[in-house]
Amino acid sequence: MDYKIGKSSQKDSRQAVSEAAAGLINPKLVLFFSGVDGFEDYTRELKLTFPDSIIMGATTFAGFCKEGAYKETLMVLGIEDGIECYGDVLEEVDKYPLKYVDRVETCVNKFSNYANMVCLEFSTALISSEELILSTLNSVLMKKKIPLFGGSAGDRGMAEKTMISFNGVVMDKACAFVIIKNLQGGIRFYRENIYKPTEHYFTSTKVDVRNRIVYEYDYKPAAEVMAKALNTDVSHLDKYLDSYPLGRIIGSDMYITANQMVTNQNGMAYHARVYNNSKMVLLEPDDYKEVIKQTAKQIKAEVPKPSLSIMVNCLARSILFEKDGYLNDFAKQMGNSIGNYIGFAGYGEQLNQQHFNQTMVIAVLE
Structure with missing residues (x-):
């Protein structure tokens, strides 16, 4: 799989995108995370930079990669090759996302078969809509046995405002989704509870x-x-x-x-x-450092050569780790086990039919 992960804490959005997305030429998929403050500017700049890519973003408490945990930083993953993907949005998710279910059908129907796939979704938080979103997505995905994985967006942890974006448009009552087929191997999912x-x-x-x-x-x-x-x-x-x-x-x-x-x-x-x-x-x-050590060991044993992982680490866990001075070490420790990854911290985690909290979920692409 051909991809790059970059980050930037530049205040100017154009410089930040230029630094975080350096080396990307024509990515099929761009995922990005940032704090609430610069999110709208990053959304616009990334769309200008990669007009032909699927670009999906979420606000976060912190961004994660194998180098550590970063706040007030733009974190970007661009995948150039090794996947096939199609995405769209569900709107009005607090009322009737089902109105937009044909968008999920349209994306799913573009694939010739459904092996080694995942639907990755980012939802806006604080409007109690995750279960409605999951039932809408799964009404299509379950028929094709496509797993679902994702998270609710985050903020500084004060329940102020969360946003997601899709292809240059910022939304606060929506779910962005992309259905990804890994052309080079399987996809495994892990859920950790401390x-x-x-x-x-x-x-x-x-x-x-x-x-x-x-x-x-x-x-x-x-x-x-x-x-x-x-x-x-x-x-x-x-x-x-x-x-x-x-x-x-x-x-x-x-x-x-x-x-x-x-x-x-x-x-x-x-x-x-x-x-x-x-x-x-x-x-x-529980003894969370011991639990994390065991999770890392399990992933390493089951997927000795992961090509890329995507992580959602609950905001409440992230705040707890930060309070204990462990957030940065946690991010690095995960990198030692799963290699290259990108992650974010929001108000909820989703896996298949379930929405839950205070958990870490990881999708590992072989």
Whole structure:
């Protein structure tokens, strides 16, 4: 696979694009990440620079590559060869992305077969639309057994504003997607969780699915159930919310659901949907450095010669690592295992049919 990864912290957008995209001639696909501030300018400059490429971007808390983690920096991946790809956007994702499902069909139908493929998507965050987006994309992808992988855009971590862009157009209520066929090998997916289950299991019994609120666990007020499990009271629950997310159990899999806040009537609001009668478990922090070491070891063993990887590392994890002075080391450590990669940090992660939080997902192209 012929590609280049570059970065620039130049303030002038033209200089930044020139530096970050140096050496790229006519890429089939350009992916880029930056902070919110320069994002619109980078979008415009990249479109002027590569008018014939598919260009897809998302705002982020930090950009990642094997050299480290970078904030307020433009990070660019350009793939010249070794893939076939087609992309488009879903609009009005907070209301009815299904209106645009024919755009997914059109892209999928351009391929002659569906081996070694992935649909990569970037969605705007903070509008609770990820599940609508996933059901729209998967209504087409699942028929062809095409896996889905991606993330919600990020910002400084203050829930201010997130944006994505596609081919020179910036959007804040949309999902950009590109369906990629790796012409040189398979694509493997990894999902890493740095939390472990406690002994506290609940069943959701009264739920507002669309607004991501659980009012009752086991027919009792949700916040009271949580407070009891954490050995505190509802008035002190806030300080536990970041460190003790919930796991939603589906079969033998568990997906992290991040706490948002205690609502009125002692409900709990989350950053991903919880459905009625969902089996939930209270999670607690694991030894994350050990977990990351094991993930890196597993990827290295299973894909000894990766050509390129794309990573989504949750914003909450990134903030935790930064607070512990570990963010840069984490980015380098992943590079030692998976080689060349590009990554970003946003408000949610998506893999196949599931939207979840506080997780790292990686697509490794062989």
